[in-house]
Amino acid sequence: MSSRLLLCAVLFAFVPRSRAVDVVRANDRAPSNPIFPNGLDVFGRDARCRACHALVNALNENLIPSIAAERAKPASRATYGALDALIEAALAPACRLSATWRDATTRKACERLMETREDDVAAAYHRWIKRGGGSARDGGGTRGDGSRVTVAEARSGAYDPVGWNWNYEVCGRATGACREQLAMHELAEFDDDGAGDGEARKYRSEQRPADGETVDGMLKVTAGTFHEAVVRRDADVVAYVGFPKLDKWGHFYAAAALGSVREMFASNETAREGFEIAFVDGTHNDVPPPYGSDAQAPTVAMFAAGNKNWPRYMTDMNDGKLTAFEVLQFIMRTSAKPSTVQHAHWLTQSLSQNALHRRIWDDDEL
Ligand SMILES: *[C@@H]1O[C@H](CO)[C@@H](O)[C@H](O)[C@H]1NC(C)=O
Numbered sequence: 001m002s003s004r005l006l007l008c009a010v011l012f013a014f015v016p017r018s019r020a021v022d023v024v025r026a027n028d029r030a031p032s033n034p035i036f037p038n039g040l041d042v043f044g045r046d047a048r049c050r051a052c053h054a055l056v057n058a059l060n061e062n063l064i065p066s067i068a069a070e071r072a073k074p075a076s077r078a079t080y081g082a083l084d085a086l087i088e089a090a091l092a093p094a095c096r097l098s099a100t101w102r103d104a105t106t107r108k109a110c111e112r113l114m115e116t117r118e119d120d121v122a123a124a125y126h127r128w129i130k131r132g133g134g135s136a137r138d139g140g141g142t143r144g145d146g147s148r149v150t151v152a153e154a155r156s157g158a159y160d161p162v163g164w165n166w167n168y169e170v171c172g173r174a175t176g177a178c179r180e181q182l183a184m185h186e187l188a189e190f191d192d193d194g195a196g197d198g199e200a201r202k203y204r205s206e207q208r209p210a211d212g213e214t215v216d217g218m219l220k221v222t223a224g225t226f227h228e229a230v231v232r233r234d235a236d237v238v239a240y241v242g243f244p245k246l247d248k249w250g251h252f253y254a255a256a257a258l259g260s261v262r263e264m265f266a267s268n269e270t271a272r273e274g275f276e277i278a279f280v281d282g283t284h285n286d287v288p289p290p291y292g293s294d295a296q297a298p299t300v301a302m303f304a305a306g307n308k309n310w311p312r313y314m315t316d317m318n319d320g321k322l323t324a325f326e327v328l329q330f331i332m333r334t335s336a337k338p339s340t341v342q343h344a345h346w347l348t349q350s351l352s353q354n355a356l357h358r359r360i361w362d363d364d365e366l
Helices: 003-014 047-072 080-091 104-130 151-156 166-174 226-231 248-266 324-334 338-350 353-357
Strands: 021-024 203-206 218-220 236-242 275-281 299-303
Touching: 047 080, 047 104, 047 166, 080 104, 104 166, 218 248, 226 236, 226 275, 236 248, 236 324, 248 275, 248 324, 248 338, 275 338, 299 324, 324 338, 324 353
Parallel strands: 218 275, 236 275
Antiparallel strands: 021 203, 236 299
């Protein structure tokens, strides 16, 4: 058997048979918000967290202008009573009135949230007022003429106290509707879920892998689990989106280098804690924006702990022809985690030249 044929035989053992592919359909009643079968959307939000974000957006459009107008009235003392009445009046119909909630699941989650946490939401608005919310921040004070603040102004944060984050205050602290990782972001970051306007976009995803399931030596991740496994995880995660069906050799070479580096970390108890290398099969999964793209080209990106909003891409994948050493260099350049950087450095110093620089594509035999 020629070595090329032998490699082929190994490769077929290496690339798993294709799994069932579900096409994820955006809910008809909420065409702008694709939901994966696990109930999470492209940001990793569950229905309760989505409902809280929709609630705060809708409330702010009405409440911030009214409160700012109330506080701007020269004669008014903007008494606690008057402001409280504004807040109460806005909260009562909040789940019914928003035009954005055509989705029954989200609307029900909103109603449940308000049944149990309405007072906490109101208290967050009072905290905002107490910290100076409702007065323009640009030094000019509130509008003296009592004219209405526009929705755009309300949303721009011009009336928010310095450092105020609505998402954190209401959806994190007051109601616990969103987990901490999601509640830390500004609300505006959730505005564009990549669906575009017009026709609902369909994201394909393989079925959810088993916990810790690996493929080709890497952690298996799908479009539907990308957010929880890569973005939300508090670790350095190198995510490789590959196309084994389109370029089996390129995939084989890249997977060999990435899989061997993963093993170098996994076999060391301290180093493996905060580090992972994940593989998404791009031929069956559409990783939603902002983390994926439509390009059918392989990518390797570091989603570094503490800096998940800024993935760093490997700029030249050399058609998958990567050595373990090049992968380790990439990790050292893009991670800010001492345990990861130190271990990668230690590996480059302590491993054999063959382990570090092996060019599997030049090998005559495996
Ligand atoms: C684990 O890695 C560290 C460097 O990150 C190294 O100092 C240590 O010796 C390694 N442990 C083992 C058992 O190889």
